[in-house]
Amino acid sequence: MNENMNERFALAADAADPCDRAGFLIPPAPSGQAPYPETAYFAGNSLGLQPRNAAEAVRAELDEWAGRAVEGWFTAERPWARYPGLLRADAAALTGALPEEVVVMNSLTINLHLMMATFYRPAVDRTRIVIEDTAFPSDAYAVAGQASWHGLDPAATVVRLAAGDVPAYLAEHGHRVALVLLGGINYLTGELLDIPGITAAGHAAGCVVGWDLAHAAGNVPLRLHDWNVDFAVWCSYKYLNGGPGAPGGCFVHRAHLDDPSLPRLAGWWGTDERVRFEMRPELDHVASADAWQVSTPPILGLAALRVSLAAMAGTGITALRARSLRLTGYLESLLGPLSGPVELITPAAPARRGAQLSIRVTGGDAAALAERLHLRHAVLADVRRPDVIRFAPAPMYSTYHDCWRAATALATELNRDDLLHPSTL
Ligand SMILES: Cc1ncc(COP(=O)(O)O)c(C=O)c1O
Secondary structure, eight states, X not given: OOTTXXXXXXXXXXXXXXXOGGGEEOOBOSSTTSSSSBOEEOBTTTSOOEETTHHHHHHHHHHHHHHHGGGHHHHSSSOGGGGGGGGHHHHHHHHTXXXXXXXXXXXXXXXXXXXXXXXXOOBTTBOEEEEETTOOHHHHHHHHHHHHHTTOOHHHHEEEEOGGGHHHHHHHHGGGEEEEEEESBOTTTOBBOOHHHHHHHHHHTTOEEEEEOTTTTTTSOOOTTTTTOSEEEEOSSSTTOOOTTOOEEEEEOGGGTTOTTSOOOOOGGGSOTTTGGGTOSSOOOOSSGGGGOOSOOOHHHHHHHHHHHHHHHHHOHHHHHHHHHHHHHHHHHHHTTOOSSEEEOSOSSGGGBOXXXXXXXXXXXXXXXXXXXXXXXXXXXXXXXXXXXXXXXXXXXXXXXXXXXXXXXXXXXXXXXXXXXGGGO
């Protein structure tokens, strides 16, 4: 262990580099065994913690519902009919988009299908969809579903590649590729891909390029507009702290917004909001990502997300990333010297990763190890079976002391000779 493996060092770092931890509800430690009352939470890459003001924001809309009922669509303090627009500026700021390029709606995989309904247009000799070999399963299912929907054989249509092999594949076979769809940050390894570089390589080959930003939104700075990304989707329950099942986000580049003839799975929420309730038989096109909205938005979910996005945009993604680099770098410095049956599989270069560090448990049971970290030490990281444990210090609320607790808990458990025999748990 190195000299940073010292509780006083961690506490001093927290005093020097604070965050608004008080703005979040930190889960209590699960048992009386841990010396600390709060969980050291590292699963913000799966479900971010609850902002302290989320309940009040939801309560306000419940009160509007109680007090105004249907009138709330137009007369509430924040009229529900225009509620999604309240989140637009902050979502755009966090993703480097023009306001009209962003809409908050649905959840990620639904948005992915809506985007592919427009942007996956297989032609006779250009049908392929490129994804990563370690793509999140839902993305793999979605692209296979799209291939089938178009009457194509998914096995012959979907090409799964290591992310590093994508540019070379596009240079050689790009003329056969209709869509490149990659995760901006890989959910398993935490690797941050070269989003502008791969987007440019896809465009050079004539492909549409879309991104799944589930692990990137609110984690790293993005410049989706400047990078000429065609479309992107993300969820809001991870680093954006919007709550379980929070409405996700969708980006469509300005270059695609003026074309009413683009095919889409339309619905009345995609018509011009100024005439939506005139019940016109034809849809009135709007030159914004709103055009991809389909149906009535979930106001209670949007309410919690609204205050969370506002807090994050208020801090700013640049400041968040700067603290994230320091925090994750500190955790890495503590985990690096760990011995035993574990290896760090996240890229070492800070520019090639976000907040998350993933360790592969090579000689033991990852799920059993994660369970011990939780039950014995109140350190909550998550497992991606079969053998990866993910630690994500989220810069909005995670502390250096959390990192110190994770590393000391791991060191303790890895030094126990029963790790390879989880039945002794
Ligand atoms: C990388 C990635 N893509 C897609 C999804 C699926 O998101 P949703 O359930 O909101 O469709 C997740 C969920 O965790 C994810 O991590």
